[in-house]
Amino acid sequence: MTGTYARHDIFQAIADPTRRELLSMLAEQEMPVTAISAQFPISRTAVSKHLHILSEAGLVTERKxxxxxxxxxxxxxxxxxxxxxSYYERFxxxxxAALRSFVESGETQDK
Amino acid sequence: MTGTYARHDIFQAIADPTRRELLSMLAEQEMPVTAISAQFPISRTAVSKHLHILSEAGLVTERKxxxxxxxxxxxxxxxxxxxxxSYYERFxxxxxAALRSFVESGETQDK
DNA sequence: ATTATATGATACCTTTTGGTTTCATGTCAA
DNA sequence: TTGACATGAAACCAAAAGGTATCATATAAT
Known part of the structure; x- marks a missing residue:
């Protein structure tokens, strides 16, 4: 956590397990920093930095x-x-599909 | 890159842009290290380390x-x-859905 | 007005990360 | 069997990441 929050992309943002927990916590409810950080073993400041990183990546919104x-x-x-x-899903x-046709051709041979 | 490759999960593995490029390069073809690293501005050793991290996360296979x-x-x-x-897709x-119903109710009022 | 609360901003520290260079080893080709 | 090639391994480095503690400031509550 560098202090100058220099453009984290979404891939970096979700790489940290704490940040993934934050996302799931904020999925249903909007919450203030203190309430959020009460759920974590790390300091409020640390949680706040994670929130900024998520915000920078567009994954959460901040509202005063x-x-x-x-x-x-x-x-x-x-x-x-x-x-x-989705690009990789086709692979x-x-x-x-290859596996399925292999199995099917196997069945054909058996019959 | 630590030398002792200590269990990277998939989220960490795809966090690095170089590693994401490696994945797309290896999607269609199987390739040896030298051919792969020729495509990158960094050293062969560095590429090799990235490949190990991807391999550890199960995203690529190594074959001698x-x-x-x-x-x-x-x-x-x-x-x-x-x-x-998929967990977040419902959000x-x-x-x-909320937006759609808002727009639709607006249209109803206009008519 | 004064105190307590909620948060942001700084400065600082340690570990991890991404990278390099050099050396060792196994394999292929002449 | 000697040399060239493909990799892995090790040692080392600078920068980034994750964390802490402390200080400053705005807002609420008494």
Missing amino acids: AGRETRYKLQPEALLELKQWL WDKKL | AGRETRYKLQPEALLELKQWL WDKKL
Whole structure:
């Protein structure tokens, strides 16, 4: 955590397990920093830095409400990941198809 | 890169841009280390380390063939990522549904 | 007005990461 | 069997990452 939050992309953002936990915690409820960090063994400052990284990657939104800052999930940001993944899905689909036809041809031989 | 490759998970593995490039390069063809590293501006050793990390995460397979080691994509490993993502898809689906009904109710009022 | 709360900003520290260079080893070819 | 090629392994390095503690500031509550 560098202090100058220099453009983390979504892949880096979700690489950290703590940040993935943060995302799941913020999926259903909007929460302020103190309430969030109470759920973690690390300091409030550390949690706050993770939240900034997630925010920078567009995965959560920050909203000031009086003296607190409330965070919640911005699920649309995960679309980029979904698209990245979809490119590779065809490769595992291809392998599954190959396996299926192999099994089927095996059955044909047996009959 | 630590030398002792201590269990990288798939999220860490895909966090690095070089490693993501490696994956796309190995998606179609199986390739040996030297041929792979010729495509990158970094040293062969560095590429080799990235390949080990990907291999450890199950994203590529290593196969020794004579004096060379050939790598290729193991696309099934990405299933874990797909499952993680699918949990969040319902959140953005929910938002889309809310938006749609808002737009529709607006149209109703206009008529 | 004064105190307590919620958070951000800084400075600092340690470990991990991504990279390099050099050396060792196994394999192929002449 | 000697040399060239493909890799792995080790030692080392600078920068980034994750974390802490402390200080400053804005907002609420008494």
